[in-house]
Amino acid sequence: MQEKNYLRLIFMNNQKGYRENMKEFDYVITDEVGIHARPAGLLVKEAKKYESKIVLSKDGKKAEATKLMAVMGLGVKCGQTVTVEITGADEEAAYEGMKAFFNENL
Amino acid sequence: MKDKIFGVLQRIGRSFMLPIAILPVAGLLLGIGSSFTNETMITTYGLERALGDETVLHALLVIMNKVGSAVFDNLPLIFAVGVAIGMAKKEKEVSALSAVIAYFVMNTAISAMLLNSGQILDNGEISADVLQGTIASVCGIKTLQMGVFGGIIVGLGVAALHNRFYKIALPNALSFFGGTRFVPIISTIVYMFVGILLYFVWPAIQNGIYALGSLVTGSGYVGTLIFGLIKRALIPFGLHHVFYMPFWQTAVGGTMEVGGQLVQGGQNIFFAQLADSADIVHFSADATRYFSGEFIFMIFGLPGAALAMYHCAKPEKKKAAGGLLLSASLASMMTGITEPLEFSFLFVAPALFAVQVILAGFAYMIAHMLNIAVGLTFSGGLLDLFLFGILQGNEKTSWMKIIPVGIIYFFLYYFIFRFMIKKFDFKTPGREDDDSETKLYTRADVNARKENEKTGNAGELQPDPVSEIIVRGLGGKGNISDVDCCATRLRCSVFDAKLVNDSILKSTGASGVVHKGNGVQIIYGPHVTVIKSNLEDYLEKAPEEEKKQTKAARSIIISSPMKGMASNLSTAPDEAFAEGMMGDGAVVTPADPIVRAPEDGEISFVFDTKHAIGFLTDSGISLLIHVGIDTVKLNGEGFEVYVENGQKVKKAEPMMKLDIDYLKENAPSLASPIVCTELEDNQKVRLLKEGEILAGEELFAIDIYE
Numbered sequence: 001m002q003e004k005n006y007l008r009l010i011f012m013n014n015q016k017g018y019r020e021n022m023k024e025f026d027y028v029i030t031d032e033v034g035i036h037a038r039p040a041g042l043l044v045k046e047a048k049k050y051e052s053k054i055v056l057s058k059d060g061k062k063a064e065a066t067k068l069m070a071v072m073g074l075g076v077k078c079g080q081t082v083t084v085e086i087t088g089a090d091e092e093a094a095y096e097g098m099k100a101f102f103n104e105n106l
Numbered sequence: 107m108k109d110k111i112f113g114v115l116q117r118i119g120r121s122f123m124l125p126i127a128i129l130p131v132a133g134l135l136l137g138i139g140s141s142f143t144n145e146t147m148i149t150t151y152g153l154e155r156a157l158g159d160e161t162v163l164h165a166l167l168v169i170m171n172k173v174g175s176a177v178f179d180n181l182p183l184i185f186a187v188g189v190a191i192g193m194a195k196k197e198k199e200v201s202a203l204s205a206v207i208a209y210f211v212m213n214t215a216i217s218a219m220l221l222n223s224g225q226i227l228d229n230g231e232i233s234a235d236v237l238q239g240t241i242a243s244v245c246g247i248k249t250l251q252m253g254v255f256g257g258i259i260v261g262l263g264v265a266a267l268h269n270r271f272y273k274i275a276l277p278n279a280l281s282f283f284g285g286t287r288f289v290p291i292i293s294t295i296v297y298m299f300v301g302i303l304l305y306f307v308w309p310a311i312q313n314g315i316y317a318l319g320s321l322v323t324g325s326g327y328v329g330t331l332i333f334g335l336i337k338r339a340l341i342p343f344g345l346h347h348v349f350y351m352p353f354w355q356t357a358v359g360g361t362m363e364v365g366g367q368l369v370q371g372g373q374n375i376f377f378a379q380l381a382d383s384a385d386i387v388h389f390s391a392d393a394t395r396y397f398s399g400e401f402i403f404m405i406f407g408l409p410g411a412a413l414a415m416y417h418c419a420k421p422e423k424k425k426a427a428g429g430l431l432l433s434a435s436l437a438s439m440m441t442g443i444t445e446p447l448e449f450s451f452l453f454v455a456p457a458l459f460a461v462q463v464i465l466a467g468f469a470y471m472i473a474h475m476l477n478i479a480v481g482l483t484f485s486g487g488l489l490d491l492f493l494f495g496i497l498q499g500n501e502k503t504s505w506m507k508i509i510p511v512g513i514i515y516f517f518l519y520y521f522i523f524r525f526m527i528k529k530f531d532f533k534t535p536g537r538e539d540d541d542s543e544t545k546l547y548t549r550a551d552v553n554a555r556k557e558n559e560k561t562g563n564a565g566e567l568q569p570d571p572v573s574e575i576i577v578r579g580l581g582g583k584g585n586i587s588d589v590d591c592c593a594t595r596l597r598c599s600v601f602d603a604k605l606v607n608d609s610i611l612k613s614t615g616a617s618g619v620v621h622k623g624n625g626v627q628i629i630y631g632p633h634v635t636v637i638k639s640n641l642e643d644y645l646e647k648a649p650e651e652e653k654k655q656t657k658a659a660r661s662i663i664i665s666s667p668m669k670g671m672a673s674n675l676s677t678a679p680d681e682a683f684a685e686g687m688m689g690d691g692a693v694v695t696p697a698d699p700i701v702r703a704p705e706d707g708e709i710s711f712v713f714d715t716k717h718a719i720g721f722l723t724d725s726g727i728s729l730l731i732h733v734g735i736d737t738v739k740l741n742g743e744g745f746e747v748y749v750e751n752g753q754k755v756k757k758a759e760p761m762m763k764l765d766i767d768y769l770k771e772n773a774p775s776l777a778s779p780i781v782c783t784e785l786e787d788n789q790k791v792r793l794l795k796e797g798e799i800l801a802g803e804e805l806f807a808i809d810i811y812e
Contacts, residue, residue, distance in 0.1 A: 007183040009197075036738040037718055037730065038680075068688065068783040069720050069728045073711040 003009045023087040024096040027102045034077035039105055044068045052088025054098060063099075111259040118262065118453060121192020125184045127430065132435055139171025143484040150380055151497070182257035183209055183245060185558035189261025194268045197639065207290050208297040209260045213249040215301025216308075220248065225548045228760035233289040240312045247638045250308045254342060263300065264293050275636050285635030322353070327411025327471050330395045334470030338463040341445065342452055353396045360393060374397040376481035380494070388502050389479035398478045399470030400486025401495070401505075403519070406512030408467060409435040410459075410519035412447055412629040418527045419536025427536025442485030455532035461522055469515065476507045511524060515560060572637065573644035574676070575614050581624065583648050587624075591638040595620075596628040662725045663755065663794075664691075665705060666805040667780065669698035674794050678736045685780040688730060690791040691781035693808045694799060701733065701762040702801045703755040704780070713738070719761060720783075727808060728784045733764060744768040758802045 032040060047054045053067035058080060063070035065084075066075035076082055084102070086094045142148075143164060148157050157164050163339065177184070183206070190205035219225045220241065226248050242251040252259075253355040268289045283291060306612040322333040323535050333353065339572040340346035353359035361370050365385065375393035391398065412431040419427040434446035447731045454461045463761050480495035480503045495505030515700040520713050527534055568726035580586050580600055588599040596616075600606060601624065608619045611628050630637055666672060678684040678693045703721070709727065717737035721729040731744070746763040749755060769776055782791065788811045796803045 033715070033738045036715070037688060037732055038682045041682055045687060069710055069722075069730070071722055072713070072718075074713060074729070075714055077714060083376060 010092045022085055022087040023074050023091050024083060025099055026081050026083050027099075027106065028081050029078050029106050030078055031106045032078045034080070035071060035074065035082075035106065037072065039067055040071045042105055043071060043101065046097065048096075050086075050088070050090050050094035050097065052091045052094040055085045057085070065076070065090060111433055111553050113368060116190070117193060120191045121261070121265075122185070123388060124192060125181070125188030128177055128184065128444055130172045131433075132253065134174070134443075135170045136178060136279060136441070136443065138441065138489065139167050139169075139174055140483060141173055143167045145488055151493075151710050165179040173359055180245065180249065181254055182252065182738075184258075185254050185257030185656075186264070187261035189258055190264045190268070193262060193265030194272075194372065196643065197268075197272050197286050200272065200289050201265055201412065204259055204268060204293040206265045206291045208264050208293040209257065210245070211246070211294050211300040212260060212304070213244055213247045213256070216305050217247050219302060219305040220250070226262040230659045248594060250304065252304070252310070253307060260297065260302070263296065266291075267292050267296060268309060270792055273636050274640050275633055277782050278631070278633075281631065281633045284371060287635060287640060315397075320388075327475055330399075330474040331449055331467050331471040333396060335463055338466040339491040341448060345548045350396060359396055362393060364709060375483070376479070376494075380481060380498070386502060387492070388477070388504070389481070389498070391474055391477045391479040391504075394479040394481055396472060397470075397482050398480050399466070399473035400442060400481060400482070401478075401491050401508050401511050402469040402473060402486075402515050403462075403466045404444055404486040405488055405491065405508075406438050407469065407515040408438045408444055408447050408462070410516035411451070411462070411523045412438075414520045414523035414527065415451065415534045415536070416523060418534060419560070423536040423538075430535050438487070440487045440489060442482070442487030442490065442717060444485075451532070451534050454534060455527070455530070456528065458532060458534075460574050461526065462467050462519075463517065465518060465522075469511075473508075473509055475556070476511070480505050480508070570640055570644045572614050575610060576628070576637075576641055577644065577648065578674075579610035579614070583645060589638060589641055589645070589702035591634045594631050594634055596630060596634050597639070598626045598628070600626055601799040610660050617620070630692075661807040661809045662723075662727055663705075664723070664727065664729065664780070664782075665706040665802050666694050666788055666799045667761070667801060668694055668696040668778070669801045670694050670696040670778075671797060672793075672805055673701055673777075674793055674796070675781065675791075678735070678753040678777055678779050679775045680692050680779075683732070683735075683781065686778070686781075688732075689781035691729075691779060692791075692793055693777050693779050694775045694805065695775075696733070696766065698801070699734045699764045699766055700801070701731065702761050703757055703759045703761055704729065704731070704802075704805070706757050709749045709751060709753045709755060709761070710793060711747065712747050713752050715740070715743070716742040716747045716762070719747075719749070730781050730783050731778065731780075733762070733776075733778045734769055734773040735777060737769065737773045740769075740772055744772065752771025780805065 031034065035043065043080075044066055056063050056065050056071060056074060058074050058076055061074055061076050065071060074082075082102075084098055086098065089096070107573075142157055143732050148154060155161075157167070163611075186205045186209040187202050190201040194201035217226065225236050225241065227233055230248070232248065240251055243249075244707070250256075271288050271292055272286050273286050274284055275281070276288070293535075322329045324637065333350075336352050337346050338378055340349050354371050359370070359372040360375070361368055362375045364375060365371070365382040365594045367378065369378040372393045372395065375390060379389050379393075412435040416424065416428050416431050426435075431447070431448065437443045438447050447464065448459065480491060480498075482494060483491035491505065491508070494502045495508070498505075501505045502701075526532065527537070532536075533539070539547045576596075577583055577586065579603060582605070585600045585602055585605050586598055587601055590597045602627070603621060603624050606621070608620075608628055611619050611626075614628075616630050618629040620629070673693050675691050675693055682688060683693075687786060701719075705723040705725065705727075707721055707723040707725075712719050712721050715738050717734065717740065718730060718732040721731060723729065725733055744765040745762070746765075747760045748763070755761065766776070782789075784792070785808070790809045790811070792807045792809055794806050799805065
């Protein structure tokens with residue numbers, strides 16, 4: 001039992017360690033209609049796959065990628081640049097996953 | 107196309123797994139049972155006391171032997187049913203029954219043809235001029251020996267007929283025979299003709315195999331190699347017995363004088379020498395060349411292949427694949443029954459089977475060349491190696507040479523299998539793709555779907571309005587506990603009979619609805635089996651609801667933002683919305699240009715293209731009001747927006763004006779999804795109104811459960 005707690009402690013510490021090095025990338029939207037309803041829905045669904053917190057930002061406005069309203073509220077149009085920040089335990093996977101998603105869908 | 111063929115092949119391979127799973131157990135029973143009941147073996151070791159005819163142990167072993175054989179003898183039927191179950195898409199039990207029927211029909215048709223042609227005599231005996239082993243008794247029917255292939259022909263064919271016809275609707279007078287009931291009927295008819303056809307085709311295949319036998323007697327080491335190759339290659343056809351028995355048991359396999367008697371056949375010579383072993387220096391490898399090599403690949407080689415398959419399995423499936431492969435390997439090593447292992451890769455990767463045939467063929471030849479002379483009763487497992495090799499001593503059998511050759515064989519199998527599985531991505535056990543993967547719709551999929559619809563080919567996921575209405579009439583999916591049917595009635599059990607709405611049910615073409623407690627019978631007439639199948643399909647696809655509905659603690663009402671026709675969200679002509687990906691809600695098709703605030707609240711945002719508005723009600727619900735389908739492409743044309751981001755509005759205040767004529771002309775649909783984008787798990791949408799609705803009239807409720 002005690003051992004388990006000890007392991008958990010190490011694990012938690014590791015998580016904290018991850019938190020410090022956030023991953024991010026910029027993406028220029030090429031979809032001609034921008035992030036409208038359907039792409040936003042897909043994006044949210046993709047983002048919910050990961051444990052990490054994923055934040056989109058455009059022109060200083062930020063939106064959590066798991067909140068559909070917020071994502072749509074960014075009003076991202078074709079040619080604009082979105083910054084995607086990812087922090088959390090599975091940020092490597094989330095980074096790759098989100099990047100692939102943007103490339104394929106937006 | 108290539109992918110499609112591959113997908114089908116993979117399903118076929120997977121459908122073999124159910125019947126294959128029984129083989130290891132049956133193999134062990136048969137192997138142990140037959141080894142320890144072999145009379146020669148018992149007398150040779152003086153075990154009459156323990157294992158002789160009258161002993162309890164003997165009786166038990168005989169039973170094990172018989173039970174094991176029962177599985178192997180009926181393997182074709184087991185495969186017929188197993189494959190039919192595996193390949194049927196729905197209503198699998200019907201395809202199983204049909205397969206049994208079709209199997210009997212096919213074999214009986216063949217049997218009748220054989221009787222007609224005089225190959226089976228009127229007294230039921232097989233005519234003397236028929237090649238031995240080509241006609242066998244299958245489930246009491248004397249028919250052509252087709253082995254497992256006979257069963258597979260039935261299983262695949264019946265499943266194809268089943269998938270094609272299980273929903274067939276027949277004209278009203280015959281409709282009792284429609285739907286699933288039609289499958290056994292059509293199977294019977296089709297397989298009668300398949301049987302007749304096989305009567306003409308199969309003997310040609312059999313004769314070819316038999317003719318190969320004469321090749322081997324060209325003898326020498328090459329002859330042994332040819333024997334081995336052919337014997338192993340015949341396993342899937344079930345014809346290897348036809349082929350090797352003459353070599354084991356008749357003069358075809360050679361003759362030799364042992365103890366003053368002329369003995370015929372390789373196995374007979376070995377056992378004659380064994381009985382006379384005091385006078386024998388070394389058993390004859392010329393006699394044992396028809397089986398001594400089996401120890402090499404059965405004890406060493408094939409387990410190597412199994413280990414390779416295990417190492418190549420996907421991590422999450424290793425455990426399941428390991429169980430199958432381990433038990434199959436044990437059957438091969440202990441008793442020399444290789445079918446479980448061979449069948450696990452034969453169908454999914456015939457190339458691997460080719461490797462197995464070649465390696466095994468050479469094993470026979472190598473054993474012959476090394477003068478290994480280990481006899482066997484049945485097959486080349488450890489049991490027989492122990493009894494007829496080790497116990498006889500290395501001087502007489504050279505059994506020790508099996509070990510170094512075997513170790514080389516183990517690694518050969520392991521590395522060749524591993525290399526080929528990885529290189530060609532063979533779907534050996536534990537490497538199957540998941541076919542039930544829940545798939546995310548990407549833009550490519552959506553576009554592909556649209557292309558399909560344009561060409562008038564709507565794909566599989568067609569909406570099923572009748573089933574949908576039935577489900578609604580029964581109080582929703584969560585209220586249905588069970589669906590069944592009799593000749594004319596759909597019989598459903600519901601959790602709460604109060605939620606059932608007779609008039610909705612009648613609108614689906616039912617002639618009456620009968621209630622009995624929580625049972626509801628909806629009377630449709632004889633075509634009810636089709637309705638039932640469709641309904642089951644629909645229930646399977648329909649989104650899951652809470653099974654037991656607890657009373658909602660409270661509800662938030664959302665009113666319609668426009669005048670028009672309200673309907674269920676699933677009717678939205680856009681799967682992203684219809685499947686609830688954007689959230690749950692409803693669809694309103696506007697008949698009036700003004701879009702009003704559905705409730706008191708705040709405008710979260712207006713899309714630049716003006717076709718959609720994000721709305722946050724004062725009751726805390728985030729709504730997306732999306733006018734029309736694909737209207738993002740109109741770039742604001744046809745919309746006039748009166749509100750701006752962050753603006754507070756009162757219920758019924760105008761937010762937007764539509765140019766309905768323009769939209770009708772330029773958008774695929776005017777149907778406007780109104781969805782709650784941020785529902786919690788305990789919040790469920792309940793549609794309140796369907797059909798004509800006014801702006802401000804209650805559209806749906808959000809029930810909040812505790």
